[in-house]
Amino acid sequence: MKISISIFFILLCFQLRAEVLSGKTIVIDPGHIGTSEWALVSKKYILTDEDQMITEGELTLELALVLSPLLKELGAEVFLTRSKLLPVADIKPEDGLSGDLKARYDYSISKKPQLFLSLHFDTIYKKDRAHYPNDSITQSAKVFITKDENALSFENSKELGQSITNEISSKLEIGIDERPGWWWDSDLHEDGVYGRELYLTKNFPDTTHALVEGFYYNQAQEVKNLVDPIKRSLRLKLLATAITNSVVQFFSD
Numbered sequence: 253m254k255i256s257i258s259i260f261f262i263l264l265c266f267q268l269r270a271e272v273l274s275g276k277t278i279v280i281d282p283g284h285i286g287t288s289e290w291a292l293v294s295k296k297y298i299l300t301d302e303d304q305m306i307t308e309g310e311l312t313l314e315l316a317l318v319l320s321p322l323l324k325e326l327g328a329e330v331f332l333t334r335s336k337l338l339p340v341a342d343i344k345p346e347d348g349l350s351g352d353l354k355a356r357y358d359y360s361i362s363k364k365p366q367l368f369l370s371l372h373f374d375t376i377y378k379k380d381r382a383h384y385p386n387d388s389i390t391q392s393a394k395v396f397i398t399k400d401e402n403a404l405s406f407e408n409s410k411e412l413g414q415s416i417t418n419e420i421s422s423k424l425e426i427g428i429d430e431r432p433g434w435w436w437d438s439d440l441h442e443d444g445v446y447g448r449e450l451y452l453t454k455n456f457p458d459t460t461h462a463l464v465e466g467f468y469y470n471q472a473q474e475v476k477n478l479v480d481p482i483k484r485s486l487r488l489k490l491l492a493t494a495i496t497n498s499v500v501q502f503f504s505d
């Protein structure tokens with residue numbers, strides 16, 4: 253009897269966890285495109301000291317492909333703006349990237365999501381050392397949301413953003429980026445959440461959103477993690493778990 257009651261509670265807990273995101277539509281946008289060809293257009297890449305290229309567009313896609321099944325397992329309907337190392341719009345490198353941003357927006361809004369997550373990583377370059385590892389960065393996470401405090405999505409996006417930076421900080425054991433005035437056009441709120449007029453923040457006045465800058469991918473120690481396939485996969489799994497926990501927390505409140 254005892255055993256069957258235990259099994260019943262295990263199944264009940266599993267069922268409750270499985271349903272926690274049911275009925276929620278989430279769009280994940282893996283930022284940039286990846287591949288050396290596109291990374292040279294966007295300048296979103298770093299070179300290791302051995303001249304190995306690490307592109308932001310590949311990191312964001314790898315993260316999205318780990319995050320998406322975690323959210324689906326909890327019942328969410330999940331859409332990705334891209335699932336390959338290709339632009340979302342039908343563009344060529346010489347066309348520039350603005351068409352691709354618009355295509356990401358158009359696709360995302362067409363899904364009428366409760367949540368829009370754009371995934372990114374950041375860099376800080378040392379003078380004359382553009383695109384190379386920087387050993388003076390304190391590793392930290394931050395989130396950008398709309399700058400418009402009157403937007404319907406502002407408060408929810410701020411709450412979600414704070415939860416994301418706190419979860420990332422705790423799971424990856426890194427800091428929260430809270431340098432006021434670092435970006436000329438940004439307002440710092442609490443817990444590393446900045447209001448900023450980016451295409452994929454300002455155009456979601458009614459939809460809860462977060463543009464997540466997971467960590468600095470040219471921080472010298474992080475570069476060592478990212479060139480090691482096992483450590484790279486572990487870092488991205490921790491990040492995906494942190495974001496999943498925040499999303500669950502957000503919808504549970």
Ligand SMILES: [Zn+2]
Pocket residue numbers: 283284296308372373
């Ligand atoms: Zn980015």
